Amino acid sequence: MPFSKLGLYSSLVRGAQALGYTEPTPIQAQAIPVVLSGRDLIASAQTGTGKTAAFALPILNRLGPHRATGPRVLVLEPTRELAAQVDESFQKLGQFTDFKSVVLHGGVTLGPQRNALRAGVDIVVATTGRLREFLDGTLIKLDTIEVLVLDEVDRMLDMGFIEDVKAITRLCPANRQTLLFSATIPPQLAEVAKFALTKPLRIEIAREKPVTASVNHVIHPVSENQKLDLLLGLLKRDDFKSVIVFARTRKGADRIAHQLRLENQACVVIHAERTQGQRVDALDKFKTGRCGVLVATDIAARGIDVANVSHVINFDVPLHAEDYVHRIGRTGRAAATGDAVTLVTPQEANEIVAIEKLIGQKITVVPVEGFAYEGGSAPRIDPANPLANSPKRAGHQQSLGAGGKQKGDSGGNQDKVYKGKAFGGGNPKWHSKGKPGAQWRKSNGG
Ligand code: AMP
Numbered sequence: 445m446p447f448s449k450l451g452l453y454s455s456l457v458r459g460a461q462a463l464g465y466t467e468p469t470p471i472q473a474q475a476i477p478v479v480l481s482g483r484d485l486i487a488s489a490q491t492g493t494g495k496t497a498a499f500a501l502p503i504l505n506r507l508g509p510h511r512a513t514g515p516r517v518l519v520l521e522p523t524r525e526l527a528a529q530v531d532e533s534f535q536k537l538g539q540f541t542d543f544k545s546v547v548l549h550g551g552v553t554l555g556p557q558r559n560a561l562r563a564g565v566d567i568v569v570a571t572t573g574r575l576r577e578f579l580d581g582t583l584i585k586l587d588t589i590e591v592l593v594l595d596e597v598d599r600m601l602d603m604g605f606i607e608d609v610k611a612i613t614r615l616c617p618a619n620r621q622t623l624l625f626s627a628t629i630p631p632q633l634a635e636v637a638k639f640a641l642t643k644p645l646r647i648e649i650a651r652e653k654p655v656t657a658s659v660n661h662v663i664h665p666v667s668e669n670q671k672l673d674l675l676l677g678l679l680k681r682d683d684f685k686s687v688i689v690f691a692r693t694r695k696g697a698d699r700i701a702h703q704l705r706l707e708n709q710a711c712v713v714i715h716a717e718r719t720q721g722q723r724v725d726a727l728d729k730f731k732t733g734r735c736g737v738l739v740a741t742d743i744a745a746r747g748i749d750v751a752n753v754s755h756v757i758n759f760d761v762p763l764h765a766e767d768y769v770h771r772i773g774r775t776g777r778a779a780a781t782g783d784a785v786t787l788v789t790p791q792e793a794n795e796i797v798a799i800e801k802l803i804g805q806k807i808t809v810v811p812v813e814g815f816a817y818e819g820g821s822a823p824r825i826d827p828a829n830p831l832a833n834s835p836k837r838a839g840h841q842q843s844l845g846a847g848g849k850q851k852g853d854s855g856g857n858q859d860k861v862y863k864g865k866a867f868g869g870g871n872p873k874w875h876s877k878g879k880p881g882a883q884w885r886k887s888n889g890g
Contacts, residue, residue, distance in 0.1 A: 450476045452505050455540040460501065463536055469494035471649045476502045479623060484644035486624045486637055492749075492773045493649060496533045499593050499623050503567075504534065506591065509542045512564040514588035518616065519569040520609060522599040523746045524549040524720060525727065530595065531569040543567060548574045551720025558583060572600070572608035579615065586615040594640065597626040597633055598766070599746060606636060613640045627773075628766050659772050660783045661807040663796065666815045668789045672703050674815050675759060678785065679709055679737060685754045686730070689739045690771050692760040700759055701739045711737035742767045758786040765798040790817050 447457045447468055468476065471489040478485050479502035489495050503517055521527040531547035545567035546560035557574075561583045568575070568584070578584045592613065594600070600609055613622075622641045626633060637644065666674050678684055691697040694715040701713040712726035712735045729735040731750050742762060762768045772784040786807070788796060800806055 445473055447501075450501075451480050452476065452501055453541070456501050456505055456537065458540050459504075459537040460497065462539060465494075465497065469498075471495055471647070472498045472501070474647045474649070475499065478645050478647070479503065479621075480505060482506075482621055484622045484624075484641040485647065486626075486629070486641065486644045487647040487649070488626055488629045489647075489649040495595075495625055496530055497537055499595075499625065500530070500534050500537050503591055503593070504538045504541055504543065507541075507543055507566055510544050510564075510566055514585065515565055515568045516588055516590045517567040517593070518586060518589050518591075518612075519567070519593040519595060520575070520600070520612065521549075521569060521571055522596050522603055522605065523743060524551055524571055525714075525723065526596060526746055527569050527571050529749055531567075534567055534569070545569060548578060549720075550574045550577075551723070572605045572612060575612060576608060579612070586612070587617055589616040589620050592616050592620050592622045592640070594622070594624045594636075596746065597624055597636060598628045598630060599743075599770075601630065601632055601636070602764075603743065606632075609636065610639060627769065661772070661786075661803070661805070662783065663786050663788050663807050663809045664812050664815065665809065665817050666787050666789060666812070667817050668791075670815050671759060671787050671789070672700070674787055674812060675700070675757060676704070676707055676709060677812075678755075678757060679704070683754060685736055686733065686750065686752055687737050687755045687757060688730075688750075688753055688771075689737060689757045689759050690762070691739060691741055692763060694741055696760060697739045697741050704737065704739070709737065710735055711739050713739045715741040716743055742771065746770060755783045755785055758784070761786060761788060761792040761795045761799075763795075765795075765802040768799045769802065 445468065447460050447465065448454070450468060450473070452460075471487060471493050475485060475487050475498040479499060487495070487498065489498075499519075507516060519527075519530055521530055527547050527549045531545055534543075534545050543566045544560075544564065546557060546565045546569070548557050548568060548570035550571060550573050554577075557578070561578070575584075579586070594609060594613075597609070600606060622644075624633075624637055624641060624644070664674060675689065679687060689700060689711070691700055694717050697713055697715050701711050704711045712729050714723045714726045718726070726735075726738065730738040756772050758768070758771060762771060768786075786796070796807065
C-alpha cells in the first residue's frame, strides 16, 4: 500500500517521498491509521524498522498548522542522540508543513532551548532529565499536550527513568492520546502501559525475529588478550568501511580507542561520560564518513542511525541479549545489508545462548586462523553450547587448538590470514609473524 492511501495529507506524503520512502514499512502501515484515529497505541517493532515515521507522520497530520498555544506534542526519548535524531525526522518529514519543534536534552546550554520555548513550539522532543529541569521553571507546561509519545520505553526502564516518565505523564491532560513504542515489551512495561494508556491497541511487528534479516551474524572465537589484534585485523580489511565497535563499559571503549590510535587506526568515541560537544562531533565525523570507525557503549549508541554501516563489531558480548539486537540494529537498517561480528572468549560463550534464543537463530562460528581460545581449547561439544553446534562454513580452516602457536613462538610460519567467505574471501590483507601487537606497530609504521 502506498503512503498516499494511509489517510495522510499530501504534504506529508511528499515529505516521506523526499526522504526516499516509497512504501510504508509494516510498522508504518499498521500504526499510521491507528494514530490518525486518535487511539492509544502500544507498538513493539524491531529496531530500524521505521518506527519514528510511524508516529511522526500521523502526529504531524493531526497537528495541522502552527498555533501559538503551547506545546501540543511531547515525545520522550531515553538518550540525547535519539532525541536529536527524532527531532530531525520530524523536521524532514514535515518539511512541507508548518510547525515548530524544539529538542530538549542535557549536555548543552539552556539558552537556545529557552529561546525556542519562549517563541512557541508545537512539538517538544525531550529526554526526561532536561525536561524536568524546565518543568521546575515557568517556561513550559504540559497541560496543552494532545499527544504523548513514550519512545524506546524498554530502554528508559533499563536506565532507571521510569519514575520520571510517570511523573511527566501525570502532568499531561488525561484526555491526551498516548503512544508507547518499545523494541521489546518486558513485563514491567505492562505496569507503565496501564498507568499511561487508555484502552490501547497493540501492534507487534516481527516479535519472533527481532533482528533484521539483512544482517549476517558471525562469531569469532578468540582469547581475551588477542581481541585487540583481531579487531585491528578486521578494521584493516577493505570491506570494513563504516564500523561501529561496541564495548560494554565507558572505560573499555576508551581503552579500545586508545589502543586503536596507538596502532594508527583512526576512530571516534561516544559514551555517556563524553561531553555533548564531543559526542556530536564524533557522530558527525562518523556519519559524514570522515572517520570510518566509531567506538561506542550501548547507551550512547542507542540513537545512532547512520546509513550504510557495513559492520557492527561486538568487542565485548553484550550483557543483556536485548542489547545485541539494538547493537546490530545499527547495521542492515532499512533495506541495506550489514554484518554483525562478535568476538567471543570462552568466558562469554554462554551469553551467546541467550542471544541466539532471542534472535531465533544460531550464529555461525568462524574461527580466524591465528586466533583461538587461549590454550588451544576448542569450543565445547555440548548440545547446549551453540558455539559447538554452529555450522562451520566450508573453506574455513579450523585453527582452534593452535592457541599455543599463535604467538609465533613455534618457529613456523604463523601468518595470520583471514580465509573464507565470512570475511569476503578476499586476499589476506594483513600478516603477523611473532608477537601480533608488535607486528602491527611495525607494519603500520607506528
Ligand atoms: P527508525 O526505525 O525510525 O530509526 O528508521 C530506520 C531507518 O529506516 C531510518 O534510516 C529511516 O530513514 C528509514 N526508513 C523509515 N521508513 C522508511 C520507509 N518507509 N522506506 C525506506 N526507509 C525508511
